[in-house]
Structures are given as structure tokens and as C-alpha cells.
Amino acid sequence: MEEEREFYQRLSEKGVSRRDFMKYCGVLTATMGLSSSFIPKVAEVFAAPKQRPPVIWLQFAECTGCSEATIGTMYPWIDELILEILSMEYHETIMAASGHQAEDTLNAAVKKYNGKFICVVEGAIGTKYDGAYGKIGGRTFLEIGNEVCKKALAVICIGSCSSYGGIQAAAPNPGGYKGVGDALGIKTVNIPGCPPNPINLVGTIVNYLLLGKLPACDKLGRPLFAYGTSIHDQCPRRSHYENDEFVEQFGSEEAAMGYCLYKLGCKGPDTYNNCPIAKFNDGTSWPVEAGHPCIGCSEPGFWDKMTPFFEESK
Amino acid sequence: MTHYLSSVRAVESAVGVKIPPVARIVRNLLHGAQFQHDHIVHFYHLHALDWVDIVSALSADPKKTAALADSVSNAPWGGAVYFKGVQQRIKTFVDSGQLGPFTNGYWGHSAYKLPPEANLMAASHYIEALRMQAKTRRLHAIFGGKNPHLQSFVVGGITSVKDLTPDRIAEFLYIWKETQDFVKNVYIPDILAVGSFYKDWGAIGGTSNFHAWGELPESENEPESLFMPRGVIMNRDLKGVKMAEESKVTEHVTHSWYKGNGAKHPYEGETNPQHGDYDTNGKYSWVKAPRYEGEPCEVGPLSRVLVAYAKGHKGIQGVVNDTLKKLSIPVTALFSTLGRTAARGLETVAIGDAMEGWIMELVDRLKKGDSKTYQPWEMPKTGMGVGLNDVARGSLAHWIRIEDKKIQNYQYVVPSTWNLGPRCAKGKLGPVEEALIGTPVADPKRPLEILRTVHSFDPCIACGVHVIDPDSNEVYKVKVL
Numbered sequence: 146m147e148e149e150r151e152f153y154q155r156l157s158e159k160g161v162s163r164r165d166f167m168k169y170c171g172v173l174t175a176t177m178g179l180s181s182s183f184i185p186k187v188a189e190v191f192a193a194p195k196q197r198p199p200v201i202w203l204q205f206a207e208c209t210g211c212s213e214a215t216i217g218t219m220y221p222w223i224d225e226l227i228l229e230i231l232s233m234e235y236h237e238t239i240m241a242a243s244g245h246q247a248e249d250t251l252n253a254a255v256k257k258y259n260g261k262f263i264c265v266v267e268g269a270i271g272t273k274y275d276g277a278y279g280k281i282g283g284r285t286f287l288e289i290g291n292e293v294c295k296k297a298l299a300v301i302c303i304g305s306c307s308s309y310g311g312i313q314a315a316a317p318n319p320g321g322y323k324g325v326g327d328a329l330g331i332k333t334v335n336i337p338g339c340p341p342n343p344i345n346l347v348g349t350i351v352n353y354l355l356l357g358k359l360p361a362c363d364k365l366g367r368p369l370f371a372y373g374t375s376i377h378d379q380c381p382r383r384s385h386y387e388n389d390e391f392v393e394q395f396g397s398e399e400a401a402m403g404y405c406l407y408k409l410g411c412k413g414p415d416t417y418n419n420c421p422i423a424k425f426n427d428g429t430s431w432p433v434e435a436g437h438p439c440i441g442c443s444e445p446g447f448w449d450k451m452t453p454f455f456e457e458s459k
Numbered sequence: 460m461t462h463y464l465s466s467v468r469a470v471e472s473a474v475g476v477k478i479p480p481v482a483r484i485v486r487n488l489l490h491g492a493q494f495q496h497d498h499i500v501h502f503y504h505l506h507a508l509d510w511v512d513i514v515s516a517l518s519a520d521p522k523k524t525a526a527l528a529d530s531v532s533n534a535p536w537g538g539a540v541y542f543k544g545v546q547q548r549i550k551t552f553v554d555s556g557q558l559g560p561f562t563n564g565y566w567g568h569s570a571y572k573l574p575p576e577a578n579l580m581a582a583s584h585y586i587e588a589l590r591m592q593a594k595t596r597r598l599h600a601i602f603g604g605k606n607p608h609l610q611s612f613v614v615g616g617i618t619s620v621k622d623l624t625p626d627r628i629a630e631f632l633y634i635w636k637e638t639q640d641f642v643k644n645v646y647i648p649d650i651l652a653v654g655s656f657y658k659d660w661g662a663i664g665g666t667s668n669f670h671a672w673g674e675l676p677e678s679e680n681e682p683e684s685l686f687m688p689r690g691v692i693m694n695r696d697l698k699g700v701k702m703a704e705e706s707k708v709t710e711h712v713t714h715s716w717y718k719g720n721g722a723k724h725p726y727e728g729e730t731n732p733q734h735g736d737y738d739t740n741g742k743y744s745w746v747k748a749p750r751y752e753g754e755p756c757e758v759g760p761l762s763r764v765l766v767a768y769a770k771g772h773k774g775i776q777g778v779v780n781d782t783l784k785k786l787s788i789p790v791t792a793l794f795s796t797l798g799r800t801a802a803r804g805l806e807t808v809a810i811g812d813a814m815e816g817w818i819m820e821l822v823d824r825l826k827k828g829d830s831k832t833y834q835p836w837e838m839p840k841t842g843m844g845v846g847l848n849d850v851a852r853g854s855l856a857h858w859i860r861i862e863d864k865k866i867q868n869y870q871y872v873v874p875s876t877w878n879l880g881p882r883c884a885k886g887k888l889g890p891v892e893e894a895l896i897g898t899p900v901a902d903p904k905r906p907l908e909i910l911r912t913v914h915s916f917d918p919c920i921a922c923g924v925h926v927i928d929p930d931s932n933e934v935y936k937v938k939v940l
Contacts, residue, residue: 197557216589224590227560232559250563396615426600429605435611436622437618
């Protein structure tokens with residue numbers, strides 16, 4: 146209790162009220178598919194741990210969009226995530242160190258937390274030419290992945306690239322790119338999407354901190370709380386589909402009325418994700434709400450399997 | 460968002476479709492929001508720690524920090540209690556022994572010049588900016604579904620028709636205003652406050668040639684109506700600013716890991732990998748070397764601001780002259796690392812201010828019943844087109860050739876290849892290579908000064924810089940992230 150009081154005191158010093166805090170714990174708990182009785186427990190996870198769980202975040206063949214998405218998190222805010230909840234031991238984009246000092250940081254963190262750190266991986270791993278397509282400090286992604294990921298407590302792949310290869314694995318895949326699980330032959334938890342909603346990453350980590358285990362996943366390694374149901378089955382435009390009310394051209398009257406985008410190529414029926422429920426950026430919107438067909442960006446091989454994006458699925 | 464926009468434009472150019480005014484305005488608003496967001500993140504989270512010693516903030520006097528902050532900025536937070544709280548937060552973090560992203564920084568380096576109070580002020584703004592940028596991202600979600608990688612552009616227009624409502628526009632206006640207030644009351648004062656301690660950087664890290672495609676069309680007429688104008692400046696000759704033409708771009712692969720040796724225009728461009736060893740006399744980079752009329756060019760905020768300044772852009776001239784006066788430095792100081800970092804903030808002010816007018820124009824058009832968002836088009840059997848764009852990091856263009864209704868060739872020349880490309884067939888240095896010449900390095904083992912110049916270009920790649928001590932010939936390798 147004493148710790149909890151201190152925690153709320155610290156929150157209020159930062160200008161976060163207990164009410165705001167409980168609100169984001171509530172949003173997170175709901176997204177994780179837990180009942181509201183878990184809200185106080187989720188709050189406890191954030192309540193000033195003695196030692197913050199160490200995270201090593203590796204970046205391979207990627208565009209940093211997943212990191213961007215993560216620093217856009219508002220449940221909790223990114224400064225809380227970095228300063229009070231997790232210990233981000235290594236993350237190339239946000240870390241101050243460069244060069245030898247950066248490599249030393251990685252090596253020291255892997256050694257210090259051997260077997261105890263959460264490894265988050267962003268980006269695919271090139272396997273052709275002995276991995277020569279991507280190197281950091283003279284070492285290939287393949288070498289770094291083999292060394293670091295295998296010492297992690299758990300490996301979480303953020304985004305479609307680290308999960309399944311992503312755009313660089315699209316045909317003809319000149320670099321022999323693969324997702325991390327495939328390239329290294331290890332089991333990973335996958336949070337696919339281009340980029341995924343950061344709430345699903347936070348939910349996965351909180352699940353671990355709360356229950357001491359990773360969330361239940363489907364056969365593609367995706368947490369069921371986020372990827373258990375298709376976009377189509379959760380879509381607010383679903384009734385238009387049932388009523389044969391379709392948009393057949395962008396900018397049309399039907400588009401203005403918010404009809405179903407299936408005939409313009411929407412891949413919602415083949416895509417499993419919680420976009421319609423969680424929505425993006427503080428629940429502001431999601432692609433179908435913006436009138437754009439779902440492109441299936443969280444499914445394996447979507448660049449090959451889901452294209453052409455604007456043609457009705459066959 | 461920016462490649463998305465360029466690719467859609469390339470196809471629009473190839474198929475010959477003109478988008479309706481409402482679609483153009485919404486695209487401009489989304490792109491404007493991208494400038495606001497990216498430049499805030501670059502300054503505070505990707506560049507500030509090159510100038511700000513966060514550890515030194517622990518020894519600051521919160522009262523003096525509050526006085527300093529009051530004297531330089533109109534930030535909405537401040538006062539001794541606030542700065543004491545931030546300092547305590549940093550102290551708790553440091554005392555935990557888990558330094559996270561701040562592990563192994565060059566703290567205590569002699570090239571850090573800010574007093575502890577200025578470091579504490581900047582550190583607290585670093586944290587505030589983290590929250591601001593998360594909110595600013597919502598601008599993209601409003602008319603684009605999400606951020607990053609928004610999804611509402613299609614060839615012919617935009618899809619977010621159901622979001623062109625008074626409540627959505629008001630939401631956009633509100634977050635735009637909060638962001639622009641941050642830019643004017645925090646970001647710009649911080650550039651001036653930090654810059655005043657680093658005036659010597661107004662003579663370090665400059666390049667010679669500057670290229671901008673220009674961006675943010677305010678009517679159908681391009682390039683005349685581009686809010687940030689198109690142009691090219693050679694040898695720092697502001698009076699000789701010329702129009703930039705897409706036909707004058709080539710990419711060289713002599714020193715890049717691709718087959719071939721010459722230079723090609725992007726329509727004829729090839730990307731056939733030929734990986735080999737790292738050999739600075741031969742091939743040493745995955746990046747091609749773009750050239751304009753055979754010359755390397757810097758691209759990005761500094762180039763855009765120089766082109767606009769040279770062309771007499773009133774908004775840009777105003778903010779530039781005002782800044783030069785406040786820092787009491789000459790126009791020539793723009794050709795530098797300091798100039799580049801300042802230009803980024805100054806164009807954020809100008810673009811952010813212009814956004815308000817675009818929001819009002821959108822409202823006016825919708826009121827008058829002009830709500831067309833899309834122009835139908837047909838895919839031709841063959842075609843070629845280019846999508847010119849100027850994005851947070853600089854000149855960006857996509858070239859497409861269509862054969863039999865399919866992509867026959869697709870090439871793009873991006874800001875970080877302009878800036879960080881290797882030497883060309885004629886052996887001319889790339890802009891960052893040129894900018895690093897003459898950089899003073901106090902301690903080759905901790906080359907903070909190198910990071911300042913490389914980071915000032917906002918590189919979107921990791922790169923290696925090898926520092927060789929001329930006395931001992933010892934080689935130090937710096938990975939710039």
C-alpha cells in the first residue's frame with residue numbers, strides 16, 4: 146500500500162491524475178480481453194517496480210514505423226514506458242550512444258540480463274549472401290539475431306517484417322528475407338501489422354508482467370486477445386455487406402454513405418486483427434473508417450497474397 | 460506517408476489524372492502535420508542529446524532554471540516546482556542504475572557548452588515533446604485512419620470522405636493549434652537558447668549545393684503555387700537560384716554495390732545488387748549517388764529554406780532574418796550544422812502557419828458544396844510519370860514506367876541517398892562526406908562533434924563514420940544511429 150501511495154504521488158507530480166491513470170489501465174485491460182476485475186492488477190504492474198524489466202529492442206530490415214508507432218503510445222505515455230515501467234536497454238533510434246559505445250551497451254545488457262530480458266525485434270532478417278544485405282557494426286542481422294534472441298526470456302516480433310518477412314520478403318525476395326522465427330528457428334510471439342497498434346505490444350508485455358506468462362497465441366504466434374477475430378466480423382460496416390450495399394468507386398455517393406468496401410478490394414474477411422475495436426492513435430480512427438479498404442497488412446505474406454489491393458478478393 | 464504520397468503522384472502523372480481541390484487540401488494538411496511531427500521529434504529526440512548533457516541537468520538549480528525558462532520561452536509549464544519535479548524524476552531514474560536509452564552517452568564531454576540550468580530546461584522539454592508528438596500523430600488518424608502509415612490516399616484523390624465533417628475538422632484544428640503553439644512557444648525558443656551557446660557551429664558542417672523539389676501545392680499550377688518553392692542553388696550562390704528539373708537527375712553506382720559503373724536517369728535506372736567487400740577505392744555503400752547536372756546536392760530543410768529565401772518567400776524571409784538577428788550571426792552562417800538545425804525549426808513555423816489557411820479554405824469549399832474528393836481515371840496500356848515531393852528529410856521523387864498496364868520500371872531517389880550517398884563516377888564527395896571535412900574533434904574516442912553534423916541531416920539510415928587520428932593513425936569507428 147505504501148508503495149502504491151508513493152506511486153500515485155509520483156504520478157501526480159508528473160501531472161497525471163489517478164483517474165487518468167486508471168482510465169488507461171482500463172483501456173488496456175479491455176484490449177487484453179481481461180475482465181474489469183483485472184484493472185487494479187494492471188495498475189499494480191505499473192506501480193513502481195523495484196527493478197524495471199529489461200527490454201532489448203533490435204532493428205533489422207525495417208522502416209522504423211513500428212518504433213514510431215510505439216513512441217506514439219498514449220496508454221501509457223511513452224515517457225512513462227521508458228522512464229518508469231520498462232528499462233529500454235538498447236534501441237538504436239532513441240538511444241543516446243553511437244558507435245563502439247552503442248555496441249558495448251548491447252553486449253553489456255545481453256551479458257547482465259542473460260536469460261532475463263525481453264527481446265523485441267523490428268524488421269526481417271536477410272539470409273542470402275550470408276546475410277550481407279544488412280549489417281550493424283560489421284555483424285549481419287543473422288549473427289546478431291542468433292546471438293541476442295537466443296539469450297532472451299522471450300522474443301516478441303513487432304510488425305509484419307519481423308513476424309513474417311514483410312515487404313522485403315515480397316516476391317522475388319532478392320535478399321532471402323524471413324521473419325525472425327523462421328530465420329533463427331525459434332518460437333516468437335508475433336504482433337504483426339504495418340505498423341501494429343502499440344496497445345497490442347503493451348498488452349502483450351503487461352500480460353507477461355501480470356500473469357508471468359506470454360498471452361495465448363494462435364498457430365501463427367499472434368496473441369488471441371488482439372488477433373482472434375477477423376476485421377470483417379468486427380467491422381461497423383458489416384450490416385452494409387449483409388444488405389448488399391457496396392462502394393464501387395471512391396468518391397461516390399455510396400462512399401459518402403459509408404457502405405461496405407468489399408468490392409473495392411477490402412481484405413477484412415481474410416484479416417485477423419482488432420483495428421475496428423482498438424482503433425489507432427487514442428482511438429481516433431482506423432483505415433476502413435477513413436474510407437480505405439483493409440489491405441490485410443497483419444497477415445503473413447500480405448504483399449503477395451493480398452494484392453492487388455483494390456480488386457475484389459477471389 | 461511521404462513515399463505513399465510520391466507513389467500515388469507518380470501514377471497520377473503517368474495516367475494523367477488531376478485531383479480535385481479538396482483532395483489536394485486534405486493531402487497538404489496531412490503532409491503539413493507530418494512536417495510538424497517529424498521536426499519536433501528530430502530536434503528533441505534524435506538530435507538534442509548531441510547538444511544537451513542530460514546528466515548535467517541533475518546539478519541545476521530549479522529556481523534558476525525557472526528564471527531562465529521564463530526569460531526565453533512562453534512554454535505552458537514552468538516554475539521552480541515543475542523543474543524540481545522533472546529533476547527528481549531524472550534523479551530517480553538515474554539512481555535506479557538502469558539508464559536505459561541514456562547508457563553510454565558522451566555525458567561530461569568538453570564539447571557540451573550549456574550550463575546545468577539550460578540542460579534541465581531542455582531535458583524537461585524533451586519529455587514534454589514526447590507527449591506532444593504522440594498527440595500530433597492524431598492529425599494523421601483524423602483524415603488518414605492511423606499514424607504512422609496512414610491510409611487514405613488513392614490515385615485520383617482521397618478516401619476519407621466521411622471525415623470531412625465539422626467535428627472532425629474542429630478536432631484537427633484543435634490539435635494543429637496545440638502543436639503549432641508548442642512549435643512557437645517551446646521549439647523555436649529552445650533552438651535560439653541552445654543555439655546561442657553554439658554559435659561556432661555556424662561555421663562548421665556546411666555544404667555547397669542545395670536542391671529542393673518544393674512541396675505543398677496551393678493550386679493546380681505547379682511548380683508556381685508550391686508553398687515551399689522548387690529550385691536549385693549551386694556554390695552557395697543565392698542570387699543564382701534556378702528552377703529544378705526532373706530530367707537533370709542521375710544516379711551513379713560506381714562506388715555502390717550495384718552492377719555497372721555509370722550514371723542513369725531514374726527512368727532508365729537499374730537496381731541489380733552486386734555485393735562485395737567494403738572498399739573505399741571501389742564499391743563501399745548500398746546507397747546510390749544521386750547527382751543534379753552531375754553535382755552532389757544537399758536536400759532537406761536547409762535547402763528548402765535557402766531556395767525560398769533566395770526566391771523572396773515572405774514568410775521564410777521574415778523568420779530567417781528574425782533568427783539571424785536574434786543570434787547576431789550573418790546569412791553565411793546558414794551554410795552550417797547550426798543553420799541546418801535552425802532551418803528545420805523555421806520551416807515548421809512557416810508550414811504550420813500556412814496550415815491554418817488550408818483548413819479555412821477546406822471549410823469554405825465544403826460550405827459552398829464543393830466536396831469532390833476523387834477523379835475517376837483509366838489505366839493506360841503504357842505510360843511514364845514522376846511524383847515529385849519534398850518531405851521532412853528533403854527532395855523525394857518516384858519514377859514509374861508502365862507497360863501493358865503493369866510496372867515495367869520503378870525507381871525512387873530519396874533524401875538520405877542525396878545526402879548520404881557515396882562518391883560518384885567523377886569522384887565527387889556526397890554532401891555528408893563534404894560536410895564532415897574540417898569538423899573539430901576533441902576526443903577521437905568520443906566524437907560527439909561528428910554526431911552533431913551527421914544527425915543535423917536527419918539521416919534515415921544508420922551509417923558508419925571512421926575517425927582516424929592523424930597523430931597515432933589509430934582508427935575509431937563511429938556508428939551513427
